[in-house]
Amino acid sequence: MGRAINYLPEDYIMKQVRKIIKIDEELCDGCGLCVPDCAEGSLQIIDGKVKLVADNLCDGLGACLGSCPTGALQIIERAADEFDEEAVEAFLANKAKKANPAAVQMDCGCASTHIQSFKPATPCQTANQPKSVPLGMASGSQLSHWPIQIRLIPPHAPFMQGADILIAADCTAAAAPDFQKRYLSGKTIMMGCPKFDDGDSYVQKFTEIINTCNLKSITILIMEVPCCSAMNAIVRRALKQASVAVPVEQITISTRGQELERISW
Numbered sequence: 001m002g003r004a005i006n007y008l009p010e011d012y013i014m015k016q017v018r019k020i021i022k023i024d025e026e027l028c029d030g031c032g033l034c035v036p037d038c039a040e041g042s043l044q045i046i047d048g049k050v051k052l053v054a055d056n057l058c059d060g061l062g063a064c065l066g067s068c069p070t071g072a073l074q075i076i077e078r079a080a081d082e083f084d085e086e087a088v089e090a091f092l093a094n095k096a097k098k099a100n101p102a103a104v105q106m107d108c109g110c111a112s113t114h115i116q117s118f119k120p121a122t123p124c125q126t127a128n129q130p131k132s133v134p135l136g137m138a139s140g141s142q143l144s145h146w147p148i149q150i151r152l153i154p155p156h157a158p159f160m161q162g163a164d165i166l167i168a169a170d171c172t173a174a175a176a177p178d179f180q181k182r183y184l185s186g187k188t189i190m191m192g193c194p195k196f197d198d199g200d201s202y203v204q205k206f207t208e209i210i211n212t213c214n215l216k217s218i219t220i221l222i223m224e225v226p227c228c229s230a231m232n233a234i235v236r237r238a239l240k241q242a243s244v245a246v247p248v249e250q251i252t253i254s255t256r257g258q259e260l261e262r263i264s265w
Contacts, residue, residue, distance in 0.1 A: 019060035
């Protein structure tokens with residue numbers, strides 16, 4: 001009888017059995033809390049679930065496990081590509097480049113590439129505003145600057161200095177009927193989505209702002225949906241990395257715009 005020969009796929013031969021993250025998609029609710037805790041950026045929210053981007057980007061140390069509220073993450077041993085630090089550096093550099101479009105000159109002249117501060121109306125201007133405004137015409141905006149997206153605001157923007165900043169999840173402006181009057185007035189706003197944007201770049205930017213802008217306070221405004229809570233984790237991580245302390249108030253509103261909770265850190 002001939003000797004049995006085991007044929008293995010070529011890509012399997014190149015792998016090694018090592019520790020690596022495993023994600024139970026049935027348990028994962030897409031909250032995104034684990035994403036900022038992965039220093040290598042190997043976890044991303046894709047189609048509402050956290051995914052491992054590539055085996056060689058995961059070091060298998062499990063720093064993300066403690067932030068998962070549903071127990072969807074665990075460390076197992078299986079055949080996987082070897083962890084590659086150079087690949088991680090290249091991957092993070094590429095993510096940072098994509099997450100900083102403010103550094104790119106746009107031929108279209110997009111206003112988001114121009115830093116602007118809006119002066120508040122004088123008492124005379126306020127007194128002369130019409131008592132009623134035709135439908136469709138805005139009046140009395142509380143917005144004090146431009147741009148407003150977290151990805152587009154440079155940490156050195158003049159309006160960031162000594163500011164009370166409002167870090168608002170994108171959906172809050174649509175949900176809260178009195179958003180400007182109740183939450184924006186007197187604050188420098190930074191808007192973004194903790195589910196679909198790059199959490200690592202947020203942490204890096206917030207850390208630099210906290211260290212250099214002498215902030216008075218930070219207010220976080222999020223929705224009640226689970227994925228929105230990742231903004232809290234991002235800000236906590238930035239505060240942990242920063243060399244100064246800033247008081248924080250976190251506000252949660254419902255999908256119908258009702259204020260559900262206020263917590264001070």
